[in-house]
Amino acid sequence: MPTQPSVTEALEALPQVAPGTRFGPDIDTAHEGMFAPGAGREEREAVLWAWLDGAEPCSFGRFVERIESGANAAKPGSVDLCWIGEDDLARGHEHLAAKVWTARAAWKRRAIAGECSAFLIVFTHPRLAYARPGRRLGELCLALAGVYLSECAPVEYDTVYAEALPLRRANGGTALFKAGTRMLFTGAHGGPHHERRMPGGVAISVNSPGHYAASLAERGQEPRPGAAAVPYRVGVLVPGAYGQGAGPRSASEGLRLGCLTPREFSVSDPEHGWASGLPIGDDAMLTNPWEPVGSR
Numbered sequence: 001m002p003t004q005p006s007v008t009e010a011l012e013a014l015p016q017v018a019p020g021t022r023f024g025p026d027i028d029t030a031h032e033g034m035f036a037p038g039a040g041r042e043e044r045e046a047v048l049w050a051w052l053d054g055a056e057p058c059s060f061g062r063f064v065e066r067i068e069s070g071a072n073a074a075k076p077g078s079v080d081l082c083w084i085g086e087d088d089l090a091r092g093h094e095h096l097a098a099k100v101w102t103a104r105a106a107w108k109r110r111a112i113a114g115e116c117s118a119f120l121i122v123f124t125h126p127r128l129a130y131a132r133p134g135r136r137l138g139e140l141c142l143a144l145a146g147v148y149l150s151e152c153a154p155v156e157y158d159t160v161y162a163e164a165l166p167l168r169r170a171n172g173g174t175a176l177f178k179a180g181t182r183m184l185f186t187g188a189h190g191g192p193h194h195e196r197r198m199p200g201g202v203a204i205s206v207n208s209p210g211h212y213a214a215s216l217a218e219r220g221q222e223p224r225p226g227a228a229a230v231p232y233r234v235g236v237l238v239p240g241a242y243g244q245g246a247g248p249r250s251a252s253e254g255l256r257l258g259c260l261t262p263r264e265f266s267v268s269d270p271e272h273g274w275a276s277g278l279p280i281g282d283d284a285m286l287t288n289p290w291e292p293v294g295s296r
Contacts, residue, residue, distance in 0.1 A: 007089050007096070010140045014131040021130070023189040023197070026051060030199035035126055044200075045083060048122065051199055079118040080107040086125050096147050104148070108286055111165045111208075112174070114215030118207040119163075119179075121148055128201030129186045141183055141202060141238050148204055149181070149237075151288055157240040162290040165208045167277060170218055175277025178290055179208035181237045193239050204237075210275045234274070 022028055033047035082103035088096060100121060110116045123144055131137045146153035149161055163179035185202040188194055
């Protein structure tokens, strides 16, 4: 990885919002629980799950809810969670990379069996939660994104980075599906990317609607009537607004995919990999062949 300031130094250098700044009743209440003196990891995670259950900050949650009556993607078991707490952040990049990559590989091994199509990496710290949007926060977000997608580091603003998620077919073959990646952060509240707000700091949300839809089919489950072509918007990983004002929007920001459309897509089709998987051998289950798509 490229040389960069320690995470501790970067956190200490983050400008903070003015005392008394509010992020809305939902996040303010969540912060009371997440940062309560003596609160343990399980208690903090429970607060975050409760917030996610009500907020559904990503389009994948709405995608799942529309397909399955009563389903909710934001609950333990349906989303793999990698929790990076204050102690983890204090241990530096090497520790973070090892922890994130271990969790990433475990998620993909569950995904092969069709057990999970979403992943959430949460970096939680009071200085992240109360960081003022600007250059320093943007640089730290890019660095944390590069810890996760190290094959694409250094990560850039306003770029679509697709993760690759494997699924074993009933016929014994395996296919890779594209998964969208988006960074969420508390300071998005009230800004140009308000829909990316979340309590506790910053997080990387990763999910694959195509993998999810295919896993339903492999289990012989049918989606709800009328959900044959559910829209899903692909967004950039780290918007330029995090650190340097409103940046250009990627052409893929508004792409809406009919991920359950019953047809195959050629490799040159924009929906290839999202709605239909790429056949692979077993040695490629943990690889990510998708090229980043920069802003235009």
